Amino acid sequence: MITLAVEVFFLYNPAKTITLLVRLMPMLCLMLLGEGASALTITYGPVVATQDPPTSVKIIWWTDQATSNNTAYVGSSPTGPWALSGTNPASATRHEVLITGLVGDSTYYVYVDSAGVSSTPVPFRTGTNLLINSSFENWHSISGVSWGSQEPDGWHGWEIYPWDPYSSGYQNHITIQMDRNTGVPTPLTKDLAHRASMDEGWRTCYGGLFQQVESLQPGDYIVSGWVAWKFQDTHYQHYADHKVEIIARDGPHVPGQPPTGTVIWQATAPGEELNWKYVQGVVKCTSGTLTVYANLRSDFPDGASFVHFDGMRLMSAQGVAIGFSNFQTxxxxxxxxxxxxxxxxxxxxxxxxxxxxxxxxxxxxxxxxxxxxxxxxxxxxxxxxxxxxxxxxxxxxxxxxxxxxxxxxxxDAPQIVLSNIAAAVDVFAGVSCTVSWQTNFQTSSNKVYYRKVGDPNYTVVQCSTDPTATSQHTCVLAPLELGTTYQYHVESGGAGMLFAVSMPDRTFQTPAQPGHNMFYGFSLVGGPILEHGDDVGP
CATH class of the missing domain: 2.60.40 (Immunoglobulin-like)
Structure with a gap:
């Protein structure tokens, strides 16, 4: 509107029109930019979600305008270098990039850039493998079992013996060993330097390794790993009776029972795959405990089986995008x-x-x-x-x-319980009494209320250790009168706590007269001390 008015006005003054239009053009451009476009803003993110394998993450962020110029940068420190990056060329307001090649269970930093607008770097950790010694690197010696002399740390060997579903009479033991040189895979290992190996030949057996993971949150979990296997012989009659498998059980291991649960992976005779194969599956956990099995099973004695496991993982199936910290109650x-x-x-x-x-x-x-x-x-x-x-x-x-x-x-919402309440009168002087008791929570305000029987009012004594919170309490009541019966009760609580009181009253009685002091004499060389003897000599 303003531009048109200026142009019309100066049509009658061509010389001035040229001069003034030249001067107005920069302002006109700024006005047009201000009315037609605004700077892009990153409205949320970046959010980092762990993936399986744990060496990758998904990065998500949002902008208030659609843009196709979107990049995520990842490094090991908040100032770089930014060794890894990924782009998303789709024009949208929600942007997602997958970053691979990370190290599992490690801290990284990420920032994102959309159309030249960058976020600040934020830290994240790659996915955590819940299995111990998942690549079978460390083994320890065992005895008293027939399937081997070692088992991997964190794992437990198991077998059901005898195992002979067809009553063939050829039951024997499975063999479990580190890096066993039978049915050798290519390469020799897939994750670090060692693997777990199992085999059997012309026998019936069922066993393997298991690891039990407890205190899990309910939900879906991914079980994965690398496997290589071989079924060898030309005389198989019962192909389906030779199996190698990974099973995940919602619950603990049950000794002496075949493992049940979700079959993550299974291969049956005939055939082989000695080039490592990555397998994975999902298991639902409702009990808070998952047991992961790596097994070999032979139900009929008509061949040989070899299997190798490496790089086993157990992870939450849901990408952990949100980290929690600083809990206080x-x-x-x-x-x-x-x-x-x-x-x-x-x-x-x-x-x-x-x-x-x-x-x-x-x-x-x-x-x-x-x-x-x-x-x-x-x-x-x-x-x-x-x-x-x-x-x-x-x-x-x-x-x-x-x-x-x-x-x-x-x-806590403390319900204080008072216990072991006792009153001990000083029988020698007779004019003091020690009251002691315990509480199931540490309390910082602890008192004894006492009075002579028949008196309307109590005297209150506070423990000398208050306000230090403790669960053991002692108060001394003094001075008391001889030959008198007293009523008392105790009270414990603290800041923000509901107080507990030991009602009804208990009683104690002071002696009518003070007790007599007691002297102890010892007969030595010079005779009893109370008889004017001494302990030096005759």
Whole structure:
């Protein structure tokens, strides 16, 4: 509108028009740029999700405008060098890049760039393999078994003997060994320097190695590894009765029983694959324990079987995109129950919610807060006092992408239990009494209330160790009157705790007269001391 008015006005003054138009063009360009385009903004991310294998990650971020110029840079420090990078040429507002060639269970940094706008570097860790000694590098000696003299650290050998489904009479033991030189794979190992090997020949047997992983969160897990195998002989009659396999069981190993569960991989006779093959599958965990098996099975004695395992992995199937840290809990009593505040941090902005309950099965959930924040605060009200800790875990989501949970944690809502309450009167002087007791939680405010029977008011004595929190408590009541019966009760609690009181009153009695002092004499060379003897000589 302004430009048109200026141009029309100066049509009648050509000389001035040229001069003024030249001067107006830079301003006109700036006006057009300001009205027609704005700078791109990275609105969320980068979010890093671990993958399987753990040497790769998926990086996601969002921009407020679609762009096809998108790159993610990864390095081992927040200032570079940025040794790895990946691009996404698709024009969109959501951008995703897969980075490979990383080292598992290691810390890296990533920043992203879209159309020349960069994020700040953020740290992340590559995926964690939940199996110990997954590449079978370390072995230890064992005795008392018939399948070998060594087993890999973290793993346990097993077999069912005798195993003879067809009653052939050829039952024998499986052989388990490090780097056994039968049915040799190419290359000799796939992950580092050693492998786990098993074989059998013209026998019936069933066994292998297993590793049991506990304290897992419910959900899907990926089991994977490298295998090489060979079935050798031309006389097989029962092909399906010769198997090599990887099984994942939702639950612990059951001694003496064939392993059951999800078959991650299985090969049956005939055939071979001595060039390492990567296999993987998914198993659902509901029990909190997964057992991974690497097995060899021969049900009929008409051939030989060889199998090698290397680079086994057990990982959460869901990419861990959200990291949790700095958990803190605080409680305070409110009437006859507790209010509990839980706070924690996440490495990226995410939603807020907590599951909690008396066991790791939880059963209670706080309201879902969709606000994306990195510092999270949750308040739980009306928590009943308990002698045992409550369990909880945090849930955080990146909307439309990831839903992650923290590890199981605990908080207290203390129900204080008083025990071993005792009163010990000083029988010699008769005018003091020591009251002692214990609590199941450490308490910082501990008192004894006492009075003579028939008196309306109590005298209060606080333990000398207060306010230091402890579970062992002692108070001295003094001065007391001789020949008197006293009532008393104890009380323990602390900051934010519901107090426990040992009602009804207990009693103790002081002696009518002080006790007599006691003297001990010893007969030595010079006679008893109380008889004017001495211990020097005659």
């Amino acid at each position: 605080n409680y305070s009593y409110n009437g006859s129950s507790y209010d509990v505040v839980i706070s924690y941090d996440t490495n990226i902005p995410s939603t807020t919610q907590v599951e909690w309950g008396p066991t790791s099965s939880y059963g209670n959930t706080t309201p879902y807060d969709p606000t994306l924040v990195t510092h999270h605060v949750v308040q739980i009200t009306g928590v009943q006092p308990s002698t045992t800790p409550y369990h909880y875990r945090a849930r955080a989501t990146v909307p439309g992408e990831y839903d992650n949970y923290s590890a199981d944690r605990t908080f």
